[in-house]
Each structure stands twice: as structure tokens, then as C-alpha cells.
Amino acid sequence: MKRRTFLQLSGMAAAGSALAGCRKGNEKLIPFLVPPEDGATPGIADWYASACRQCPAGCGILVKVSAGRARKVEGNPRHPINRGKLCPRGQSLVQELYHPDRLRTPLKRSGPRGSGQFVQISWEEALATLADRLRPLAPGDAGKSAVLWTPPLQGYLAELVARFGQGVGRLQHLAWEPFAPEWRRQSLYGHQGLIDYDIENTQYLVSFGADFIDSHLSPVRFNYAFGRMRQERPTVRGRFTYVGPRLSLTAASADRWLPARPGTEWTIAMAMAKRLLPQVEPRVLAAAGLDTAELARLTEPYSVAVVAELTGVRATDIEAAVAKLVAIRPALVIAGEMLVAQRNGPEALRAVELLNLLLGSVNTPGGVYLTRPEAPGNDSSLAELQQTLATLQAGNCDLLLLQGVNPTYNLPPGFGFTEALAQVPLVVSCATFLDDTVRFADLVLPDHANLESWGEAIPSAGARGHTVGLLQGVVKPLHDSRSFPDLLIALAQTLGGATGAAVSEKSFLEGLQQRHAAGNPARWNELLAQGGIFPAEAAPPEPLRQVSLGRPELPPAADADPDFPLQLQIYPSSAFHDGHGAALPWLQQLPDPMTTAVWGSWLEINPQTAARLGIAHGDLVEVGSAAGTVQLPAFLYPGIRPEVVATPLGQGHQGLGRYADGRGVNPLQLSSAPEGGGGFPVPGTIPVRVRRLSEAGELVTAGHPEGSYRRELLGI
Amino acid sequence: MKKKLLIAILLLPLLAAVIGLVVLYHLPLDLEDRAPSQPIAFSHRQHVGEMAIDCRFCHRSVDVSAIAGIPDVDLCRACHLFIAVDRPEITRLAEFWQQNQPIPWERLYRIPDHTYFPHMMHLNAGLECGGCHGAVETMAVTRRVVATKMGWCLNCHREHGASIDCWTCHR
């Protein structure tokens, strides 16, 4: 062979082998084994209405289902709460359904508690174990009790749980989760009715720490209303002022931001009240049990100059806001979680809400609407939570049954939940994922995902009449799971006796149908198709009766404690809410609206403060409080008061699966005593100190020049 | 001089190979297997050619949906409960059924992401299956006869006077 031919041949061989290396494997085409009974046509989708229960707002959803698989979630245009819109958490429901870390079968603990070692068991065995523990609780017998801990429940499920509890005997129901609208019990409006803000028709809106675009009560509903308030009316563009120490997404949407020192926001409300008072007829106040002279005395000290001093906000800015509130009608004032969580929260809340009364904005267009609920809510207060924990700690509880709550994550260590858990002989957890708390359970019962469940979603805010969203199981359950209500029904059947008699329905779905469309299948189908029962017109509003005000205290001076000179604010993240969304990668990848940070936690710190402490953007810092320390990357954020630092809640899980574990930190570790204002487990601000550790903060932001490409930092 | 020439001659193919690879990397080449071996040696020649079974008997949603549909295992089995039950390939089919497993067929035609290709519109416009899929009635081993690239789509759309607006396919 000539050398040239050899070279040609070897060149071709090299190219050939390189090409073969490029050859891709073909994809697979997987047919059905047996086609679904409803004759699904591949490629053609059906849309089913259901509801989202990822937060108490209860939005209506439409789910695209083709070939028996849920593929996309959209807002239900017929649902009065969200009118076709949806937040990212609702969009991510499909990821909850198909999540690789979902619990698939009942599990029994096989290693030490918390080790995460479980063996599969059958449902029969699981039910028998549970029934054996419930039997001795029958009424009349003396002995220990059991606790069932769920988020606040509504409607049929609340009623079913109550019947089940009565049947079993000494079963105490605790209905508590962080950020449940339970805090509204402190409200001036006095009852736990439905509340709705008529934002779309108002001309001037003032929010005191209510982040209604991020997370407050019913964010999709209020977002929609806010858009209409700004742009829908041909001649007016509603104006908006935000009061609070941190520039949240809501604050950033305002015309004016009054960055008041945390805990002093209410003094601005007092300055407003002082100027409004002369306009108000005494009989209006008398009807609410208030005395004009008394109120005048209460508000007397709060002149704009004094308030400017107290809040650290420029007097001209306060004056502008006060003047607008005095001049513009209709005007509306909203108070929210960031205000109520302060130590003086309940009184501050009422002081702010008083403004609506003075403005004549209660139950009027552009104001706040109050409606009596169909059935009272069953949410437990923080005090009830603490009582229950004391019962557990004292060893007076034989069984703890948890459903849909994650107290290991959501309660600061000071509550002693972990210690309480150690005193309970049997911990049973009914959950979709293994999480921080389920890890410690002895028996794990897999729950249906949202898209597999039947039920009701009854909003407690954002509606003016009894609204019931119907949850529809849009796909067949993927795993060997049971929905929580059906678990209770199965348990009642196993137990028989009083419980069996109290809970006699065959299935939750059947009971639901019975409740809403007894003996009328056509009506039932109609309700399912439209997504629930929506009031045709608003219910008559509930008038304000006697109100009681209280006098808020001023917070301690900012530099009261030289060891911990800064105030840490922990806010619910818009992606994860109280933290349970952290398991879903779409939500992890969702850039935080203000910082664009993804897949982690960060500390927002004012550039002035950072410069003083020698901290640069992205540095690793240590945040220390009386209770402990955490390490976070610093995010230099001009939208925060210099003496305040802030971090979102939601990350820092242990045991919540591959996408959440070990990402960011849980800032609740920094809270020591079980104290907070207004029913929150964590005070609105925690005194901390911040110190620079190194430059390796490893902050990943979508807005970074290298953006999400810094995957080496994410480890995905 | 001669030495330099020699080095140049030796380096040239190397250079050519590198350039070739770079070009290959950027060219939209058709790299997927055109006639992969399937988990069951299904013959279109036998089913379509010899038995004259209509395409729609198995690919049932082709004229109503974007997706033609691959027959479910139950459908294969419905006939083969009685027909040719002892052939080795049919035994394999029975095994899949008994093990509750769908048959993992190798995909031949793939439409790139962000592209919408509705089978039913093409059929309802009067196109023949064979126009794209070739004469499957002659294929004992089914093979892909075209690379589903944009140029190929556009040519056909132009020929038939169909829309070539971006939004027609990329939606």
C-alpha cells in the first residue's frame, strides 16, 4: 500500500469512528398495555377542573390530562378567586404528582427514630397497628390520649375529622400551620369570617406589612385586583403606599415606600387617625363602641414630626401619605403578617385596621368586605399548640398522628417539638413526601398528591360569599397511596363500634357527592365541570359590631442590645410559602422576584451596613442570635433599612428529598423562646449580629452574569 | 525542505480531520439509527403487505389526533391469542403481556422539540401514509425513509401550497 493511500484510509477510518461515536440512541415508544377505560386518544387532551391547596387561598385550577397523565395546570377562569390566573406553586402541582421522592407504599420504621430506615408494609398491617392504638381511647376509659395534628381544615373534611374524633374518644385535634389565616383572630373585625379587600375599586391603598402580591392571604386574587386598580379604569390610576422596613415585591410595586423601623409602623397609622378623626361623625364611632374623645386622646401624641422621629421615615413622606389618605376616597388600608408578627402585633393590627372604620371603608366599594362564614373555622391558636406540646412532653399522649404539617421544620427549636416527639410511643405520619418530620415517624402512610385527591378548597379570604372549590382526582393515583379522609374512613371501618357508627360513609368521594348533589348525578357533573360552587352574588356583609383597640407598645430602641445590634426579619418566600414547596425543582429554579436568587438562601443587608461590617456582595457571613448561628451568602440590598437584615423562610430542609436537602438554611433556628406576636411562632424581628466569614458565599442568582450556568454550585 | 514537506503532508490529514469534525459537529446530520432492531421483530411487510391490514387498524388515532398512536399490547394480543401463537416472536409478545410490561419499541421518527406536527391534518388533507413513511408494506424490518428536518417539511409544504408561516409548525 502506498503511503498516501494509507494516510487516506486511516483518515477515513478515524472520521468513521468519530461519526459512530456521535450516533445517538433512538428514543423509545412505549404503548399502553391496556388502553384507559375512558378511551383516551393519544395526543388529545381533556381539561378537568380542580383546586389548588398549596396555600389557604384555594385557587381553582384546570388540569390538562392526556393519555391518563396530568400534563399542565392552568387557572380556572370561572373560579371567583383567581379568575384563570395562577401562581407558580399552583403551576408546580404536576411536579408534586410525578416527584421521584414521593412515598409509594406504607412504611414501618426499621432503624432508630430519625434514621430514615423503613421497610414496606401492607395497608392492612398499617391500619391494624393504628387501630390497636386507637381502640383504648374509647370514651369512658381512663388513660392517655392521642393527638391528630393537621393544617386548619374546612367543610366536609373538618366535619368528618370531628365525627371521627368523637367516635374514637380521647383524640384531640390540633389544626395549626404557620401562616394560616388564624392570625386574623386578633383583628379589629373581631370574627373569623371571610374577608375581602376591594382593591380594584379603591383609589388609594395603604399596606402595612401586608405583602399581598407575594403571599398575603390570597395572592393571586389580590394581584389580579391590584392590576385592575392600576390600569383597568379609564380615568383613574389607584395610588398605593407601602409601610414596612423591607422592600418586598409588594412594596416595590408601590408609588411610595415608607421604610418604618420594624415595630413602629402603627405610629404612622396613628398619625393618619389623628388627622382623620375630626372628619368622622361621633355616632359612627359610637356604633362600634368607640369614644371620639378617647380616640383623640390616644392619637394626640402622634404628630407627623413625632412619628417621623419614631419610625425613622422622612416627615415629608409621612405627611404626603397622611394628606392623601385624608383627601382621597375610597381609600383602603390593609395590615398583614409582617406587622402582626411583631411583639406588639395584635394591638398594632387593630390600630391600623381602625383606619378603615375612620375612612368609612368597611363594607363599602373600594373598602374591606366582611362576610359571616358558612361554618366557623377550626384553626387552633398558638396557645393551643403550646398546650398540646406540653401534653406531649409530659408523656400523656400515646399516639401522634400528623397529616400535612412539618413542625420539625416550621417550629423554632425553643418549642421543644423534637423533645416532645421522643415522649410519644407511636408517631404516625400521613404525607406525600418524606420530610423533616416524617423522618421521625414510626409509621408512614402515603397520602395522595393534590392532583389525585378529591375534596374541597374553601377560601377564607378574597371572596364575598360561600365559595367551595371542588378538588377532583384528575388522574388515577400513581402509587399505593390513600387520601387522608379515606384513611380515616378505612380506620373507622376497622375500628367499628362508636367510630364505625360515627363515620359511616363508604368513601370520601361518595360523601362529597352526597353533600353537594345528593341523588343528582347531572348536578354533580356540572359542579365538577365548573370547578365548584360559586356564589352568584355577594352575601350580605357582616356589620362591624363592638371593637376593642388596645394600645400598642413601642419596640425597644434599635441599638438596645449591643451584642445583637441588627434586627433579622424572616419572611415567607414567594416560591416555597412556609417551606413545603422546596421539594419541587421548578420552584427552586424560580428566581426570587427581588434578588433573582435561586436554589438557596441569602441574607439581605443594606449596603451601608455591609460597608461598615466589611461585607461585600456574595460574601459568606455568619448570622448569630441568642439561640444560635447560621451561615448565609450576603446580598447587598438597598431596599432594606440599615439596622434590619432579612432572609426568606423555606430552605434548609433535612429529609425533604433530593432537591431540597442541604440547600440554604432554616432561619427559624435563630429564634429562641416560643414567642411571637399575633399567633406567629417566630417574632417579626430577631436581634442578631452579622460577621463576615469569607468571600465564598456561593450565591447563585439568575441575574448574575454567569447566571444559572453556575451549576457547579448547585450540584444538579 | 523535503523534511518540511513531509511534516506538512503528515499534518494535513490531521488538520483535515479536525476541520471535518468541527463541520460535522455543526451540520444537522441524521444520526439516529434508521432501522434499529426492535424488541419484537414485527414485520410491516407481513401485516400490511401480505395480510392487507389497514394502517388505521393499529395506528388508531392517526386521523383524529396529532399522534398516530402505537397499538397497545392488548390489541396485539387480541389477534395473537389465536394467530401464530407458537412462533417465537409471538411467545415474546405473550411474555410482555404476562409480565405486565409494555413493549419498549425503538422510535424511528422524531419531530424536534418546539415543533407541532399533527398527523390528522396531513391525512385529512389527502396525503398518503406512504408519502412520508415509505412503502412499509415491503419492509420486513421497518426503516426510516426520511430525516424529519425543517428543509424537508418546507419543501413539501411549498409543493402542496401549504402555509410556510413560522407559526404553522412552531407553536
Ligand code: SF4
Ligand atoms: S395562591 Fe395558593 S392556592 Fe392559589 S395557586 Fe398559589 S399556592 Fe395555589
